[in-house]
Amino acid sequence: MEKTLIQNDILIDLKHITKSFGSHMVLDDFSLYIRKNEFVTLLGPSGCGKTTTLRIIAGFETPDTGEVFFEGKNINSLPPEKREINTVFQKYSLFTHMTIAENIAFGLKIRKKPKAYIEEKIKYALELVGLTGFEDRCPETLSGGQQQRIAIARAIVNEPKILLLDEPLGALDLKLRQSMQLELMRLKNELGITFVYVTHDQEEALTMSDTIVIMNQGYIQQIGTPEDIYNEPENAFVADFIGDVNMLDGKVISKSAVEMLGTSFPCTDEGFEAGTKVDVVIRPEDIVLTNPGEGTIDGLVEEVIFKGVHYQMKVRCRGYAFFVCSTVCREAGSKAGLQIDPFNIRLMPKPQSDDERAVHEE
Amino acid sequence: MKRFCMRFYLALAFVFLYTPILILIVLSFNDSRVRSSWGGFTLKWYAQLFSDATLLTALKNTLSIALISAGIASLIALMAALGVDAMRKNHAVVVINLGNIPVLNADIVTGIILMLTMGRFMKLGYASILIAHITFNIPYVFLSVLPAIKNCNRSVYEAARDLGADAGTAFFRVLLPDIMPSLMGGFFMAVTLSMDDFVVTYFTRGAGIDTLSTLIYGQLKRGLKPEMYALSSMIFFVVLLILIAGNLIPGGAKRRDNDAVWKRI
Structure with a gap:
């Protein structure tokens, strides 16, 4: 029926x-x-x-x-x-x-x-x-x-x-x-x-x-x-196409942690075996800026652009420039810590076949 | 000084363009057979013009050949342009270039070719002139209509289909009105070319039929009759009137019409 x-x-x-x-x-x-x-x-x-x-x-x-x-x-x-x-x-x-x-x-x-x-x-x-x-x-x-x-x-x-x-x-x-x-x-x-x-x-x-x-x-x-x-x-592809994202290479350490930029981040995305290489996707508005040393990873604020409702910042951590959106402004040139809630870290399988890979390349 | 030079140059250009026409018009009212002397104002050449049977027949031939050949050529050219538009690009380029060759061809070559070809299959006369004129008119209308078809928003036709019109209705109610200005531009271009033509007509006419151009050419040997001045002046005025009327009619049609002509030039 x-x-x-x-x-x-x-x-x-x-x-x-x-x-x-x-x-x-x-x-x-x-x-x-x-x-x-x-x-x-x-x-x-x-x-x-x-x-x-x-x-x-x-x-x-x-x-x-x-x-x-x-x-x-x-x-x-x-x-x-x-x-x-x-x-x-x-x-x-x-x-x-x-x-x-x-x-x-x-x-x-x-x-x-x-x-x-x-x-x-x-x-x-x-x-x-x-x-x-x-x-x-x-x-x-x-x-x-x-x-x-x-x-x-x-x-x-x-x-x-x-x-x-x-x-x-x-x-x-x-x-x-x-x-x-x-x-x-x-x-x-x-x-x-x-x-x-x-x-x-x-x-x-x-x-x-x-x-x-x-x-x-x-x-x-x-x-x-x-x-x-x-x-x-x-x-x-979807993550990248819908809104701005930070996309990094990562490796699953355990059910509740992923390693990227040589640092272990707590996460909740399950379904991957330890050791699997994954794409890690983080939305810029999901990154919280803290004082240096108080976050999971420290970085240098390189660029600040005022966007009306929020500030758009570029924070470089160990070579990767994170794209951060926040209503709180950090001055360019200052150090800051990055804090990301575990459920805001999304893990995605790396493309396996050529067909799938084609999907990622624009 | 610069301004004066510019104006002077422009004035000079117009003097050279219009003095001959002015002389012609003056002569058409001249009551003397001799060009060099003024015998007073008269309208008798105009009166004689309308009682000269050979001349009227030639005029009738010229006009009917011009209108019929332009009409048929427009129809064929429209269908050709629609076909080419639907072709794949590299195929279309070949066809367009093949269509361009007759346009670039010297009139004398076109005339001889058509005479030889048609002479084999038919008696040269009115029909052969008509066919010849249709032949050399097609590429001109084609080249005038094709850009319009290419420019015309393809989705307008699709919009009509989408709203429930079948292919025929969509074509006649939406696509055709859209390209009409260019088609009419091509049609009038063809009329003009046909009326102007001497060389092709001369070769394909056979004996016993004259258009204005061949008639005037024939009369030249015995000296031009002043009636011809009257006729030429009248043609000039008719063209002038059409031009003025065309410029007075407002709207986009005229503008696009001009565009099409410019593109061709």
Whole structure:
């Protein structure tokens, strides 16, 4: 019973997708399912296959092998215009020879909706994106943020089951991007539709998503909630990609200690045998600066940058420059001790095969 | 001083450009068969122009060949450009360069080639001129439209598909309006080239048919009739009117149109 419930909940199911362009393999045995009313973000560096994944869902690319299911039905050969999916493109892609109202009405007119219905929808959509009264304007006279909101309005009037967004905020400045992020989250809650969002901006992903899918070179690195991904990265790539990290070589000494920089640090990450070489990941905000000699290891503060809420410091300990974020400032040139809580030290297996190693190299 | 030199130079350039045209216009109103003397103002050359049957036929031929050849060439060039745009890059480069060769080819060579080829399969006449004009017009429209297709945001077409339009609807409602200015630019370029053409027409026309250019050439041997001044002046004014109208119509279409022309030059 429970199993069927979960099955019904799945809107899009990608199964063992491979896709290559020429000799370049973009997606390799890629599987992912997306639930109803979920805000899923595909996050990764450029060329990781996230946009291709989106285009396969939209129907602009056909997978070489593998299947795409929409509400349990195979839609591999269904053209984009027949899918209950709409896309907001990176470059807005408004129709420049049409007014804003004509742009928004485009999909509805093609579906031959009654005129009164279309008018009402245009009004509703413009109100939703906060651009009431823009009906007769031309796309060229709108700012980037306004154009993007029109692109969203044009997509949502068709009441798609899924809205795909391909780096929609990439061209906007920081302030506008932040307010659009909140706007998108509000829209998603009001409309109750599934959002699949593609970005390379980790902050954007953390802010908006229910689920983040971290991708690199056609492989999924980790799927999880923003908290999971940030706090419990599964491998060094994820840790490095999400936020800033200190990454060091280490060797497991026992179940509760790891050796790095010739010093033993207490830790709680189990599951490794003593003697295993590991990658050690420490977030800059997890390092506490103490007076010299009071921490686990001593170092020299080399650089201090004021970042508004916190100070960003570079502390060199035995050749390794730790990246430290703290609200307490230590002067450059002074000595300081570094204290790290055992549960903030994360150990990760070193990549074994070439395939895995490729994942780490950018 | 520098400013004066600049202005003087500019004025000189315009004098050289426009004096001949001015002389032509003045002569078209000259009530004397002799070029060197002014016999008073008259409109009789204009009147004669419209009663000269050979001349009117030639004018009709010129216009119909220009419009039909430009139209057909635009259609073929549009399809070619869409095809090339969809090609892989290295293949497209080959096709574009092959398309460039006829543009660079001397008119006389083009004319002889077309005459020889068509002479084998058909009687030279209106149809052969038309085919010849279509042939040399295609690359010009092609080169005008291709950058527009390349520039046009590919995702606009995809956006239309995404919103429920099938391939045909997306093309006609979204892509075509987007590249229309360049296509029209290419079309008018082709019309102009066709109307201007003498060499290719001369070789491919066969006997018994004249366009304006071949007619005027034929008459040159017996001395140019003043009606020709009237005709040339009229063509100049029509072109001038089109130019003014084009500049008065506001909006992006004209701007992109000019871009396309500049790119070609």
